[in-house]
Amino acid sequence: MSNVAAVGQAEHHHNPNLAHHFESMEAQKEASLLGMWLFLVTEILFFGGALTAYMVYRQWYPDAFAHASAEIAILPGAINTAVLIFSSLTMALAVHAAQTGERGKVMFFIVITMILGAAFLGIKGYEYHEKYLEGHIPGFGLEFRFDEEYIRPAQIFFSIYFVLTGLHALHMIIGLGIMTWMLIWTKKGVISPDYYAPIEIAGLYWHFVDIVWIFLFPLLYLIGRHVHHV
Amino acid sequence: MSEHTEHHIVPKSLYYLIFLALMVGTALTWWVATIDLGMMNNVIMLAIAVTKATLVVLFFMHVKYSSRLIWLAVGGSVFFLLILIVLTLNDYLARGW
Numbered sequence: 001m002s003n004v005a006a007v008g009q010a011e012h013h014h015n016p017n018l019a020h021h022f023e024s025m026e027a028q029k030e031a032s033l034l035g036m037w038l039f040l041v042t043e044i045l046f047f048g049g050a051l052t053a054y055m056v057y058r059q060w061y062p063d064a065f066a067h068a069s070a071e072i073a074i075l076p077g078a079i080n081t082a083v084l085i086f087s088s089l090t091m092a093l094a095v096h097a098a099q100t101g102e103r104g105k106v107m108f109f110i111v112i113t114m115i116l117g118a119a120f121l122g123i124k125g126y127e128y129h130e131k132y133l134e135g136h137i138p139g140f141g142l143e144f145r146f147d148e149e150y151i152r153p154a155q156i157f158f159s160i161y162f163v164l165t166g167l168h169a170l171h172m173i174i175g176l177g178i179m180t181w182m183l184i185w186t187k188k189g190v191i192s193p194d195y196y197a198p199i200e201i202a203g204l205y206w207h208f209v210d211i212v213w214i215f216l217f218p219l220l221y222l223i224g225r226h227v228h229h230v
Numbered sequence: 231m232s233e234h235t236e237h238h239i240v241p242k243s244l245y246y247l248i249f250l251a252l253m254v255g256t257a258l259t260w261w262v263a264t265i266d267l268g269m270m271n272n273v274i275m276l277a278i279a280v281t282k283a284t285l286v287v288l289f290f291m292h293v294k295y296s297s298r299l300i301w302l303a304v305g306g307s308v309f310f311l312l313i314l315i316v317l318t319l320n321d322y323l324a325r326g327w
Contacts, residue, residue, distance in 0.1 A: 030297060037300055041307040048311045055315065056322050074260065081256050089249040092240075092290045099239050200292075207290045211283045217256075218275040222263035226271075 017195040029197045036201045040208050047212050050167065054160050054219065057153070064153035068146070070224030071136060072161070073127070077221040080123050081213060087116035088210045095203045098186075098196035106186045106199065113206065114179045117172055124169050128162075137162070161220050168216060171209045178202045238295035248289045255282045 015025055022028035058065045094109035131137055135145030138155040146154045182202045185191055191199055259278045263271065288294040293304055 030299070033296070034299055034303060037303040041303060041310075044307045044311055045314060048314050052315050052318050055319060059319075059323065078256065078260055082253065085249065085252045085256065088252075088286060088290055089245060092245045093242065096239065096242060096245070204291055207286050210290075211286050214252075214282045214286070215279050218259050218263065218279055222260065222275065223271075225263040226266035 015194050017190070025194055029200075032197045032201055033204075036204050040204065043208060047164075047167070050160070050164055051215065051219070054164070057156050057160065058223075061150075061153035061156065064150035065157050066224035066227050067150050068136075068154040068157035068161075068224065069220060069222070070227045071134065071146075072221050073130065074221050074225070076123050076127050076130075077217055080120050081217045083116050083120050083123070084210045084213050087113045087120070088207050090116065091203045091206045095196070095200050098191050098199040099193055101193040103186060103189070103191070106191060107183060110179055110183050110186065110199075114176055114183075117176050117179070117206075121169060121172055124165065131158070164216055164220065168209065168212050171212070175206050175209055178205060238292070240289065240292065240295070244289060248285050251285055252282050 018025055018028060022031065090109045090112045094106050094113060097103075097105035097109060132142075135143050136158050138144055138158050144151065144155055144158075179202065182191075182199055185198060255278050259275055262274050262278075265271075267274070287304065293300060
């Protein structure tokens with residue numbers, strides 16, 4: 001009998017979420033944070049490669065890029081920037097609530113983050129539809145309408161625009177999937193002040209996607225603003 | 231356990247402040263873009279974007295309160311990103327054709 005009691009006691013010392021190969025919850029959290037950051041390093045270089053392509057073509061065709069950028073309506077892009085920044089705030093507050101063990105608040109802020117993420121994708125869809133109506137989609141056998149002087153490099157600009165914003169939107173969709181997962185885990189009671197690393201790591205991913213947009217918004221929407229005034 | 235927990239809980243007020251700074255930065259970058267400053271437009275635009283990204287990384291992503299190993303991973307990614315961009319542009323910008 002005493003053996004059973006001793007085993008029971010030993011189990012109480014360990015958090016059920018502590019994997020056997022880690023010495024402590026702190027060591028486990030540190031390892032998972034580092035793992036997520038190493039993944040984000042590859043993501044930074046992945047988007048970095050696409051941004052480098054943008055830079056090379058832009059310095060080859062600066063005027064065409066400015067004119068093509070001026071064809072993109074700023075307001076939806078600016079609203080989307082605000083939506084994403086707001087979602088980053090609610091994500092940070094979700095992690096904060098997880099740290100303090102307020103389960104209801106964690107779920108509330110994750111849901112708000114997801115709604116904002118979905119709103120972003122909705123506005124992005126509206127923008128893509130506008131581009132379709134204006135004839136600014138290169139390829140797919142669609143008619144590409146643009147000033148004859150810049151038509152070829154403008155197609156390059158819009159190819160880069162769709163690749164960058166498309167990859168970003170794909171990351172948003174994956175982010176919504178991760179948030180759904182986190183919502184279920186929080187509801188099930190897996191998340192606690194001793195084990196909130198999953199929420200924190202999901203947050204790192206979400207903030208990273210926000211950072212990508214922080215660069216995409218000026219580089220794609222704002223480089224041709226003064227063109228119409230000249 | 232609680233006596234040696236290393237996780238630092240960032241006060242909510244700081245999150246609100248960072249949010250405000252990011253919104254102001256967004257408005258500022260839009261406003262500056264409407265003024266023709268030549269090459270300076272790019273410099274200011276990127277300076278604002280880098281500042282906003284740094285705020286997100288340091289506070290929302292908690293890197294300011296993280297271990298040196300995390301700092302190394304973040305710093306390393308910036309370093310290799312700069313190699314990628316600078317060495318590529320070093321070639322393309324220096325070509326005579």
